Amino acid sequence: MPGYISIRNLQKYYGHYHALRGIDLEIARGEVVCVVGPSGSGKSTLIRCINRLEDFSTESAIHVDSVPVLPGANLAKVRAEVGMVFQSFNLFPHLTVRQNIMLAPRRVRGTSKTAAAAQADQLLARVGLASQAEKYPSGLSGGQQQRVAIARALAMEPQVLLFDEPTSALDPEMVGEVLDVMRDLAQTGVTMVVVTHEMGFARQVADRVIFMDGGEVIESAPPAEFFSAPRETRTRNFLHAVLDH
């Protein structure tokens, strides 16, 4: 049975560089998947293909909720259902925190100003930033900015949330507050695909951990199995390098 997110034979080239080498992946509705692997393994490219921030070749197919992720009129619809949180936050610096969250519901969904503002304040309370609504992003710490970015993605009430190394640009003391928000989200039944280097998070929160290397999925297993009994040598070497010291 095809998954809620269905990825078939995903091929991606940067010029002559073969970045993704035929990835097949089915992700169920409500599943929390963590994607791990060395830098340059194609993890970020993979999730950026899901909402087509990266183009991919025509022999490949990605479906989200049975809708093909193709350029054109459908793409904005898919993107409205698929939220994304970036490594570098990418908040809109000319808008206040509240306006950042209100923008997409207002423009894409046509939500009224009052409703969007109420929703924004509710989401800010949920990520622990109720008092920061009037500030501009530049007045917030990295951890706070990333929590606003999560609230902004949630405002579209997405079925899927993609996280592209959400804590990699943060000072170490701020990683926890962002992971806590993500841990709460994982309980809500939203489908999550998380590219991360946080092995503790993957172990505790993921339903499934995927290990990528060289543009391929090498191993895919529930975290208990993945961390205690990895089948592949490359997985073992990677885990050895990131965990044992």
Place this chain on the structure above:
Amino acid sequence: MDLFETFFNLEVLARSFPMLLKGLWLTLELGAASILAGLVLGLALCMMRLYAVSPVRILTRIYIDVFRSIPLLVLLIIVYYALPFIGVRLSPFVSAMTALTMVSGAYTAEIFRSGIEAIPKGQFEAAAALGLGHRQTMVDVILPQSIRMVIPPLTNNSINVVKDTALASVVAMPDLLKQATQAQALAANPSPLIGAAAIYLAFLLPLVLLVSRLERRLSRGKA
């Protein structure tokens, strides 16, 4: 006749002042109209240069490069003296405004482009990931950030346009410079020219200073 009486003849200046004011009014009208039309043209050119289908993009690029290279005076003479041969007869004001707008639009397009290209890729991606369309991304996310950055170069360009309006005197438009040269001929004294220079300075010098201040503030904001 000493230097003071020749160039700073207060009596001649006072007599020519009403003429100069009339010219100033026309100069400002021409400048403002050309600046505004140039902004609209420039934004449209910039969007085509960046986002249109490839043949349009190439044509736009050629337009921009040609009109940044052609001397304004040459263009003005073509518009005013050559176009009548193919049946297009424009008034001095419209000729001057057309030439100024075509050139200002080319420069403005490049200024907008630099402003848009200076916005980090992540801003476009965040907007796209939220489901915003191209137009919404431009209007709500990219342009508001670009405009802050391009205000100093746009002001600079506006100063140039106002200065270039003086070329319109060549096509017999009674702008500030034309009025000054006529007053000079009438009085057989160059003081009206000095008066015109003083008026140009009074209007443009504050703008020049404003640009420097804006640039300083922007570079401080970045640091």
